[in-house]
Amino acid sequence: MHTFEFIRPADQEAAIASAAQSKTAQQGAEVRFLGGGTTLIDLMKLNVETPARVLDINRLPLDKIEATSDGGLKIGALVRNSDLANDAKVQKDYSVLSQALLQGASAQIRNMATVGGNLLQRTRCVYFRDIAMGCNKREPGTGCPAITGHNRTLAILGASEHCIATNPSDMCVALATLEATVHIQGPKGTRTVAFNDFHLLPGNTPHRETVLEPGDLITHVTLPPPIAGSKQLYLKLRDRASYEFALASAAVVLTTASGNITRARVAFGGVGTKPWRSHEAEAALTGKPATDATFRQAAEAALRNAKPQSENKFKIELAKRCLTHALRMAAAS
Amino acid sequence: MENDDRLSGSDQPTRRQFLQTAGSTVAAGVMAAYAPAQASIIASEGTPAGADGPAVEGMVPVTLRINGKDHQLRLDPRTTLLDCLRETVALTGTKKGCDHGQCGACTVHVNGSRVLSCLNFAVMHDGDEITTIEGLGTPEAMHPMQAAFFTHDAYQCGYCTSGQIMSAVALLKEPCGPDDAAVKELMSGNICRCGAYANIVAAIQQVRKRA
Numbered sequence: 409m410h411t412f413e414f415i416r417p418a419d420q421e422a423a424i425a426s427a428a429q430s431k432t433a434q435q436g437a438e439v440r441f442l443g444g445g446t447t448l449i450d451l452m453k454l455n456v457e458t459p460a461r462v463l464d465i466n467r468l469p470l471d472k473i474e475a476t477s478d479g480g481l482k483i484g485a486l487v488r489n490s491d492l493a494n495d496a497k498v499q500k501d502y503s504v505l506s507q508a509l510l511q512g513a514s515a516q517i518r519n520m521a522t523v524g525g526n527l528l529q530r531t532r533c534v535y536f537r538d539i540a541m542g543c544n545k546r547e548p549g550t551g552c553p554a555i556t557g558h559n560r561t562l563a564i565l566g567a568s569e570h571c572i573a574t575n576p577s578d579m580c581v582a583l584a585t586l587e588a589t590v591h592i593q594g595p596k597g598t599r600t601v602a603f604n605d606f607h608l609l610p611g612n613t614p615h616r617e618t619v620l621e622p623g624d625l626i627t628h629v630t631l632p633p634p635i636a637g638s639k640q641l642y643l644k645l646r647d648r649a650s651y652e653f654a655l656a657s658a659a660v661v662l663t664t665a666s667g668n669i670t671r672a673r674v675a676f677g678g679v680g681t682k683p684w685r686s687h688e689a690e691a692a693l694t695g696k697p698a699t700d701a702t703f704r705q706a707a708e709a710a711l712r713n714a715k716p717q718s719e720n721k722f723k724i725e726l727a728k729r730c731l732t733h734a735l736r737m738a739a740a741s
Numbered sequence: 742m743e744n745d746d747r748l749s750g751s752d753q754p755t756r757r758q759f760l761q762t763a764g765s766t767v768a769a770g771v772m773a774a775y776a777p778a779q780a781s782i783i784a785s786e787g788t789p790a791g792a793d794g795p796a797v798e799g800m801v802p803v804t805l806r807i808n809g810k811d812h813q814l815r816l817d818p819r820t821t822l823l824d825c826l827r828e829t830v831a832l833t834g835t836k837k838g839c840d841h842g843q844c845g846a847c848t849v850h851v852n853g854s855r856v857l858s859c860l861n862f863a864v865m866h867d868g869d870e871i872t873t874i875e876g877l878g879t880p881e882a883m884h885p886m887q888a889a890f891f892t893h894d895a896y897q898c899g900y901c902t903s904g905q906i907m908s909a910v911a912l913l914k915e916p917c918g919p920d921d922a923a924v925k926e927l928m929s930g931n932i933c934r935c936g937a938y939a940n941i942v943a944a945i946q947q948v949r950k951r952a
Binding site for chain 1: 799801817818819821840841842845848854855856857860861862864865908911912915916925926927928929930931
């Protein structure tokens with residue numbers, strides 16, 4: 409691991425001013441915020457991340473879950489994954505978020521990981537994690553060996569000829585269906601970003617993963633008021649029953665009336681280069697009867713533009729069945 | 742098992758001796774000789790307040806409360822909590838399995854919550870309460886979980902065991918369903934190559950039912 413300067417900033421403003429000195433907030437950042445450390449320290453041990461300065465923000469007062477004035481929820485960026493998953497209001501009104509969190513990682517990691525850090529979780533692609541290999545995300549211009557190499561766990565949606573890395577977060581898939589908003593404080597002030605706009609497709613700039621600029625600190629995430637009577641489910645399919653990343657996962661939030669779907673939000677994990685909100689599936693569901701045939705049609709629509717890699721053609725059918733099954737279980741709940 | 746210290750012979754410090762000394766405020770001379778060559782670290786804001794001994798560039802002062810005892814240390818910030826426990830303060834009960842947060846062998850408690858010590862820097866924990874397996878119980882006065890692991894034969898080689906026990910003790914205070922499946926799910930972050938899982942679950946369930 410490269411040496412670094414370790415600082416615990418006294419407050420948010422000091423943290424932002426210090427981080428603003430970095431040339432980028434993306435891959436290669438010289439200054440990094442340290443929350444739980446479950447991603448950053450892992451990558452620093454691999455020398456994939458080599459910040460010259462690490463800002464320990466764990467003592468900043470961003471760790472509360474509070475109601476907002478419009479009946480929604482405000483979740484501080486330093487709330488631990490386990491605390492968020494076990495929160496009574498989250499379990500009652502935003503249960504897909506709790507389900508997604510509890511199906512992710514291990515209990516120890518959930519105790520350490522923060523909401524802000526989970527938003528910024530990095531891909532598990534073996535080439536990204538190995539500095540002996542070329543990787544356009546880690547070092548632009550060095551190629552994507554995954555395209556002709558080991559790509560079983562990588563993306564079938566949103567990939568480019570430069571990068572096919574999957575986003576591994578479960579929490580983000582749930583937040584996509586809940587239409588969360590990310591709140592950022594930066595050197596020039598505060599701003600909000602709609603969840604779907606926060607993560608970027610790789611395109612020809614796979615080293616840019618989010619809209620964050622130097623100095624930007626995620627302060628909290630807000631959720632809109634809960635949809636009364638919504639049926640919510642997160643289904644994660646993977647090689648092991650627990651403590652394993654998704655091969656394919658689906659988050660669904662459904663509202664039904666008299667056997668018809670009146671509102672649907674659908675997102676996938678494990679198959680996209682960013683948390684994959686599926687407007688195609690939602691359009692195929694809304695106004696239709698809540699039947700297996702409808703669910704299957706929605707799954708077909710969602711995966712219509714999927715492009716398999718050499719080792720993961722199975723993911724297309726897996727993702728379709730994952731969504732179909734999730735919709736069936738949610739509708740029946 | 743022969744002790745590495747005796748095998749080293751000569752007057753050269755063994756790696757363990759050096760790291761123990763380097764972590765204390767005593768042998769600044771030894772530390773200076775081994776200070777990192779890359780001197781590009783800017784003096785950090787907040788120079789160590791009340792730290793003893795000459796400052797060595799890049800070392801961060803920290804007070805770690807481990808098993809109820811305070812340790813005043815100066816550490817390379819790269820030192821993980823795991824390496825600090827094992828190498829600096831010589832509490833070797835916590836094990837290094839994968840060093841990347843994937844096996845759970847390094848599980849300790851920080852402020853009562855189970856975490857992976859390999860994915861934390863020691864310097865993050867100034868003022869935190871850290872509990873290791875050594876702080877849980879002794880052979881004469883075992884924690885009920887340790888006793889249950891013993892009576893249920895819940896270990897073979899023993900390497901994952903301290904992490905399993907630390908994880909299991911923390912689980913007692915976490916929301917967990919009553920059945921074996923729930924325990925397995927919440928213990929899934931602790932891997933056992935010997936496959937003692939069935940007995941581990943039985944030990945945990947026994948302690949839960951007694952509580």
